[in-house]
Amino acid sequence: MRGQRDGVPKHGDKRRMRIGLLGGSFNPAHDGHLHVAKLARRRFALDQVWLMVSPGNPLKPAHGMAPFAERLASAQAMADGRRIVATAIEAKLGSRYTWATLTKLHRLFPGVDFVWLMGADNLEDLARWQRWRSIAAHTALGVLPRPEHNMGAMAGRAAHRLRHARRPARAASRLAAAQTPAWIFLPAAQNALSATALRAAKSAASANEAATIDAATRSAINGEGQ
Ligand SMILES: Nc1ncnc2c1ncn2[C@@H]1O[C@H](COP(=O)(O)OP(=O)(O)OP(=O)(O)O)[C@@H](O)[C@H]1O
Numbered sequence: 497m498r499g500q501r502d503g504v505p506k507h508g509d510k511r512r513m514r515i516g517l518l519g520g521s522f523n524p525a526h527d528g529h530l531h532v533a534k535l536a537r538r539r540f541a542l543d544q545v546w547l548m549v550s551p552g553n554p555l556k557p558a559h560g561m562a563p564f565a566e567r568l569a570s571a572q573a574m575a576d577g578r579r580i581v582a583t584a585i586e587a588k589l590g591s592r593y594t595w596a597t598l599t600k601l602h603r604l605f606p607g608v609d610f611v612w613l614m615g616a617d618n619l620e621d622l623a624r625w626q627r628w629r630s631i632a633a634h635t636a637l638g639v640l641p642r643p644e645h646n647m648g649a650m651a652g653r654a655a656h657r658l659r660h661a662r663r664p665a666r667a668a669s670r671l672a673a674a675q676t677p678a679w680i681f682l683p684a685a686q687n688a689l690s691a692t693a694l695r696a697a698k699s700a701a702s703a704n705e706a707a708t709i710d711a712a713t714r715s716a717i718n719g720e721g722q
């Protein structure tokens with residue numbers, strides 16, 4: 497939601513604060529999140545990026561989701577508390593749907609220009625989100641590339657429907673102040689990490705450890721090594 501048509505502050509206007517919102521499950525947070533948060537902050541000329549921990553992604557099953565406090569703690573461990581900030585605000589606002597959270601944030605912080613940040617995998621899926629057109633109508637979208645999702649995202653339904661609102665990457669530093677709808681796909685260095693891969697590695701490691709303990713217990717019971 498922008499007051500000025502061209503989004504350029506008038507001479508003498510106080511510069512509005514610019515905050516990027518990286519909403520996510522953070523189950524757990526990882527270097528891929530930090531990579532996109534830093535990249536987005538720099539290229540979209542943002543004052544801060546909030547790692548906004550979701551109380552529960554409406555499209556993801558609750559099964560396998562770590563408790564909110566644990567996910568928040570993992571995001572806090574990635575943040576520096578100054579430029580990259582982990583926040584529980586979405587849970588505090590009592591919303592789970594992004595359109596509802598953004599409506600509340602725009603109301604609570606009228607002096608802030610928010611940019612909704614997401615990896616290409618989320619743009620690929622955006623047309624399944626509740627009121628996704630309203631999200632794009634009122635909040636600028638900054639899309640970060642992600643291995644194996646870029647082609648699908650750009651060929652997807654949301655990118656197609658919003659094609660008139662796409663801005664070139666060279667306008668990235670002005671995205672936060674742009675008249676909405678506006679979105680940018682940022683070509684940039686990519687990071688292949690995912691929470692899914694981390695969870696799989698962790699459960700493989702604990703299965704391995706369990707097998708080792710099991711083998712050691714069996715050999716102790718059988719009196720081996722005496
Ligand atoms: N490596 C990455 N590159 C680009 N974007 C990423 C990357 N990792 C996470 N993101 C983005 O960060 C936001 C939060 O992601 P999320 O917490 O779901 O992590 P994830 O690794 O995608 O998790 P999962 O594998 O469990 O789906 C999303 O917009 C997602 O697209």
Ligand SMILES: O=C(O)c1ccc[n+]([C@@H]2O[C@H](COP(=O)([O-])O)[C@@H](O)[C@H]2O)c1
Pocket residue numbers: 518519520521522548550552553554555556592593594595618624625626
């Ligand atoms: O509002 C929706 O319908 C909606 C559907 C899917 C995902 N989201 C949001 O998208 C963000 C990324 O989610 P995730 O689980 O991929 O990290 C997070 O803030 C979710 O709440 C939102």
